[in-house]
Amino acid sequence: MIVWVSSFPRSGNTFLRIALNRLYGVRTSVVYDVDGVAERLGADLVGFTERPAAIDAMRESEAVHLVKTHRQRDDQVDELDKAICLVRDGRDALVSWARLASEEDSTRFASELSAMIARRDKVGTGSWGRNVLSWLRPPAPHRVVLRYEELAREPRAAIEQVMATLVPQLRPLADARIPSFTELQQSDDRFFRKGLIGAHRDELPDELHHLFWAQPDNVAAMQLLGYGTKTDD
Numbered sequence: 001m002i003v004w005v006s007s008f009p010r011s012g013n014t015f016l017r018i019a020l021n022r023l024y025g026v027r028t029s030v031v032y033d034v035d036g037v038a039e040r041l042g043a044d045l046v047g048f049t050e051r052p053a054a055i056d057a058m059r060e061s062e063a064v065h066l067v068k069t070h071r072q073r074d075d076q077v078d079e080l081d082k083a084i085c086l087v088r089d090g091r092d093a094l095v096s097w098a099r100l101a102s103e104e105d106s107t108r109f110a111s112e113l114s115a116m117i118a119r120r121d122k123v124g125t126g127s128w129g130r131n132v133l134s135w136l137r138p139p140a141p142h143r144v145v146l147r148y149e150e151l152a153r154e155p156r157a158a159i160e161q162v163m164a165t166l167v168p169q170l171r172p173l174a175d176a177r178i179p180s181f182t183e184l185q186q187s188d189d190r191f192f193r194k195g196l197i198g199a200h201r202d203e204l205p206d207e208l209h210h211l212f213w214a215q216p217d218n219v220a221a222m223q224l225l226g227y228g229t230k231t232d233d
Helices: 013-024 036-041 055-060 090-101 106-118 128-136 148-153 155-166 181-187 206-213 216-225
Strands: 002-006 028-030 065-069 082-087 143-147
Touching (some): 002 055, 013 028, 013 181, 055 065, 082 155, 090 106, 090 206, 128 216, 143 155, 206 216
Parallel strands (some): 002 082, 028 065
């Protein structure tokens, strides 16, 4: 069985993988050939494992295989595959991704952010709105939404609720403990940068805020998730 751990970049996917490993003792592989996050932070911290087989073989296996992806839902994902769909306010996710992409040269932040907002790719990660909508439309009970806000505030309760829905055969470990964000910052404070809800209010320039809301897919995804409208800020 495959359970996709899906999200747009910088939506909390790494923290979710760490928490899944600590809570359930399960590791995640990735849809990509290389897990850059595991290489940067360490496989043991992230809870990374190499894919044991091809995606189709993992799907047919009786074992539970968690597979991280930042891609839009595509032909590699079967309609009946289970998925944790981790979502975050697109403005916060994009700001965080652009900060990470420009960590070696902060002057590139605005240009990186502009390019990320305006991307139109129909395959791969794509735009924030297109990515989110690909996983949430049409709605399906086996593709469960997990909000970043819930994950940040009450990680154990949020994750256990999702896992009980998707893979009830897995049980939390009795002595499980999820590291705090402060603890994770000590391992790499540029990767685990702020983790704040609403950080875009201080970091998203007005012209790029307008650009974000000029994308129809972003508007549709923000409304679907109840993150408000342009006039709310």
